[in-house]
Amino acid sequence: MSVRATVLYDAPGPRGRRNNRIYTVLTVVVVALALWWVLDTLAGNGQLTAEKWAPFLDSRTWQTYLLPGLWGTLKSAFVSILLALVMGVLLGLGRLAENPVIRWVCAAIVEFFRAIPVLLLMIFAYQLFAVYSILPPRQLAFGAVVFGLTMYNGSVIAEILRSGIRSLPKGQVEASKALGLSHRQTLWSIQLPQAVAAMLPALVAQMVIALKDSALGYQIGYVEVVRSGIQSASSNQNYLAALAVVAVIMILINYLLSGLAQRIEGQLRSGRRRRNILGKARPGHSQEAEATGSATVGLSEAGIIQPDAQQR
Numbered sequence: 001m002s003v004r005a006t007v008l009y010d011a012p013g014p015r016g017r018r019n020n021r022i023y024t025v026l027t028v029v030v031v032a033l034a035l036w037w038v039l040d041t042l043a044g045n046g047q048l049t050a051e052k053w054a055p056f057l058d059s060r061t062w063q064t065y066l067l068p069g070l071w072g073t074l075k076s077a078f079v080s081i082l083l084a085l086v087m088g089v090l091l092g093l094g095r096l097a098e099n100p101v102i103r104w105v106c107a108a109i110v111e112f113f114r115a116i117p118v119l120l121l122m123i124f125a126y127q128l129f130a131v132y133s134i135l136p137p138r139q140l141a142f143g144a145v146v147f148g149l150t151m152y153n154g155s156v157i158a159e160i161l162r163s164g165i166r167s168l169p170k171g172q173v174e175a176s177k178a179l180g181l182s183h184r185q186t187l188w189s190i191q192l193p194q195a196v197a198a199m200l201p202a203l204v205a206q207m208v209i210a211l212k213d214s215a216l217g218y219q220i221g222y223v224e225v226v227r228s229g230i231q232s233a234s235s236n237q238n239y240l241a242a243l244a245v246v247a248v249i250m251i252l253i254n255y256l257l258s259g260l261a262q263r264i265e266g267q268l269r270s271g272r273r274r275r276n277i278l279g280k281a282r283p284g285h286s287q288e289a290e291a292t293g294s295a296t297v298g299l300s301e302a303g304i305i306q307p308d309a310q311q312r
Contacts, residue, residue, distance in 0.1 A: 042240065052238040056245055061232055069228025070249060076142060076224065077211040080149035084210065085203075087150060088157025093192075095162050098183050106158070113155040119216045121148035126220045141222035145214060153210045160202045164195035197265065204261035208254050225249060 012020060042048050055061045094106030113121070126144035129135045135143045168191055176186040196203075215226040225246055233242035 092161030
């Protein structure tokens with residue numbers, strides 16, 4: 001196989017290819033030695049014995065520790081993601097409003113909550129809810145976790161939404177004004193659907209961050225999967241095995257979430273009129289067809305183009 005040169009990379013000559021092979025072999029050897037040293041050290045400390053992993057074959061370990069913690073993680077992440085999406089859309093569109101007062105207020109909220117660490121928001125919310133008895137005592141930790149995740153991720157989503165809409169061609173706004181559409185109609189019917197499809201990878205990345213940041217609730221006593229894993233490790237004296245199992249659980253959840261987002265993104269890009277966005281996307285749709293279809297659908301939803309005109 002020949003190596004082609006690009007603008008940023010010159011094709012190596014015979015000496016360069018030989019050096020690359022040598023460096024590759026050395027890297028593999030160093031990584032293998034490091035891995036062997038780590039496994040040997042763990043085995044010497046008795047961390048790889050079967051009895052350390054045996055508790056996870058017992059259903060009581062899952063029912064007592066891991067499953068309640070997993071439910072807590074999923075519950076807080078799901079609620080906070082939904083609220084963050086609503087908050088992000090409202091703040092993002094508010095930053096694009098024609099009224100300067102609305103733009104200033106939304107910008108102040110976004111910049112304020114983006115600058116504060118999530119853990120600090122959780123601790124503040126926990127103390128606030130407890131002092132003023134806003135929530136029942138058993139719901140304080142859950143409410144604080146949801147508040148912190150919602151305010152931070154909602155502010156980030158607002159910036160993602162605003163930047164996504166700003167990145168769209170300005171000709172669409174000019175065309176919508178020429179057709180008599182208002183600023184609100186242009187945002188909701190034309191720009192927002194296109195921006196959501198383009199920003200979906202960034203939105204999913206933010207959802208994954210929200211899922212992982214739910215583990216910060218450990219500091220205020222919230223029962224989530226990391227806290228439950230540590231409690232299981234304290235009971236069975238198998239910290240390495242417990243944290244490894246927790247890591248695998250989080251990786252699987254994030255993998256499923258990313259796969260679902262890729263499926264939805266493929267459906268959105270294959271055609272906005274598809275009813276089942278979870279089904280398999282049809283291949284072969286060009287970018288020109290996608291852009292034309294999205295613009296046509298946006299104009300039809302705004303009442304500018306009638307369905308029979310689309311078919312002609």
